[in-house]
Amino acid sequence: MRRHLLSVVALLATAACGTTGGGSIDAGPAPLRTDAPTTTTTAAGSAQPGATTTPPGSAAATTVQLFLTRGEMLEAVPRRIPAVARVGAETVKALLAAPTAEEARSGLGTAIPRDTRFNDLVITDGLARVDLSGAFESGGGTLSLTMRLAQVTCTLDQFDSVTGVRFALDGKLVNVFSGNGIVLNEPVNCSSYRDLVWEGATPLRPAGFAGIWPFATQAEIDAYADGPDNTFRNVVDTAREFARRYVGFAEPVVIGGGVPAGRLVEVKVGFGTGEGGRPLPDPKPTMTVQLQSLGSRPLDGDRSPWTVVGATSEQIVVDAPKALDRISSPVSLSGRAHTFEGNVTVEVREDGMLAGQSLGTGFVTAGGDALGPFSGTVAFRPPSRPAGAVVLYERSAADGQSVLRATVVRIRFA
Numbered sequence: 001m002r003r004h005l006l007s008v009v010a011l012l013a014t015a016a017c018g019t020t021g022g023g024s025i026d027a028g029p030a031p032l033r034t035d036a037p038t039t040t041t042t043a044a045g046s047a048q049p050g051a052t053t054t055p056p057g058s059a060a061a062t063t064v065q066l067f068l069t070r071g072e073m074l075e076a077v078p079r080r081i082p083a084v085a086r087v088g089a090e091t092v093k094a095l096l097a098a099p100t101a102e103e104a105r106s107g108l109g110t111a112i113p114r115d116t117r118f119n120d121l122v123i124t125d126g127l128a129r130v131d132l133s134g135a136f137e138s139g140g141g142t143l144s145l146t147m148r149l150a151q152v153t154c155t156l157d158q159f160d161s162v163t164g165v166r167f168a169l170d171g172k173l174v175n176v177f178s179g180n181g182i183v184l185n186e187p188v189n190c191s192s193y194r195d196l197v198w199e200g201a202t203p204l205r206p207a208g209f210a211g212i213w214p215f216a217t218q219a220e221i222d223a224y225a226d227g228p229d230n231t232f233r234n235v236v237d238t239a240r241e242f243a244r245r246y247v248g249f250a251e252p253v254v255i256g257g258g259v260p261a262g263r264l265v266e267v268k269v270g271f272g273t274g275e276g277g278r279p280l281p282d283p284k285p286t287m288t289v290q291l292q293s294l295g296s297r298p299l300d301g302d303r304s305p306w307t308v309v310g311a312t313s314e315q316i317v318v319d320a321p322k323a324l325d326r327i328s329s330p331v332s333l334s335g336r337a338h339t340f341e342g343n344v345t346v347e348v349r350e351d352g353m354l355a356g357q358s359l360g361t362g363f364v365t366a367g368g369d370a371l372g373p374f375s376g377t378v379a380f381r382p383p384s385r386p387a388g389a390v391v392l393y394e395r396s397a398a399d400g401q402s403v404l405r406a407t408v409v410r411i412r413f414a
Helices: 087-096 101-105 142-157 190-196 218-225 235-247
Strands: 061-070 073-082 118-124 127-132 164-169 252-255 264-271 287-293 306-312 316-320 331-337 343-350 360-365 372-378 387-395 403-413
Touching: 061 087, 061 142, 073 087, 073 142, 073 190, 087 118, 087 127, 087 142, 127 142, 142 164, 142 190, 235 252, 235 264, 235 287, 235 306, 235 403, 287 403, 316 387, 316 403, 331 343, 331 387, 343 372
Parallel strands: 127 164
Antiparallel strands: 061 073, 118 127, 252 264, 264 287, 287 306, 306 403, 316 331, 331 372, 343 360, 343 387, 360 372, 387 403
16 A cells, blocks of 8 residues: 555745845745744643634744655655744755654654755755765665665755755765765755655645645635634545545445554545446445645544545556646546546546546547557636646446546646
């Protein structure tokens, strides 16, 4: 399940850039919010999700992403830090400080040596030069060394002012990292470490949020938190409604046992009726929905809402575009499919669209009695929003309308 899960999304708006000496810039203030939250508690001592206050005289804070390790992969985790002018430097310092006790209990860790010190961060024309102490390259094999480079790179790559990262150790620019011979003579970014990062974890900077549905922005989350609807506070209900409202399943049912606890989960969905609307005695899953809790605490009882960050079908495997790719019209598609007569419908949607709505629609065809390759292009009209999704699905041959299975890929518009 590891490669299908998607990480905690960025709670960042497009980064504004603060100037520093010499014409260079730090990452600048990037957050959506600069309050200093404290959770209120009931008489029983239970935290109330979303309750925030700013005590008199308290320092302003902001939310950034830190890329931490989970096993042999990286996961992006939201962290509150002081809302200072050089927020990029403050973010790197927070990364070097190691996971909190709560993060460690949830299985998160770091490959960065504990005694690594932060020296400086300078960003010039999109190139971030981060200077760390020599301890950063001490100890560990090739995997550990690569993971620590990826942690710093992906953490900096969340800022809109950063297009590439170079490393320096105690003031000296690094071309070959450690005795393992990792070459670093060119700038790197988070996509350079795609195989180490949970699929979809690269920050969605233009939209500020990496959810597909029902929440695509922090403003939508805040509006929902203030309303009476509790549908999306339940992960199973969120997955079922995604299948119905967004994908177009007629009678979606959740398949299997209980959903595992955690901030990132997968829910299997199928259709509950066959030809003529007859209930199926043993419905099978046709789509796996990946969801993420928007809460800051990966604890049971957190009533924060859920958002869908992707969906996959074993019968519709998409190779391109990949999650968070930047696309323009016409978008090129490739992959493999095993559907009725090989037909796969493609829709390009911007955020806010539902089943049956699109910027442009097309088809790709795969042949054979098993997964067969497909490729093609689909044109679409100019979007009004910075991000959306490419939806590839198979319609029911019985009614020609309801959807049986789908793969949904989050994208950005060029």
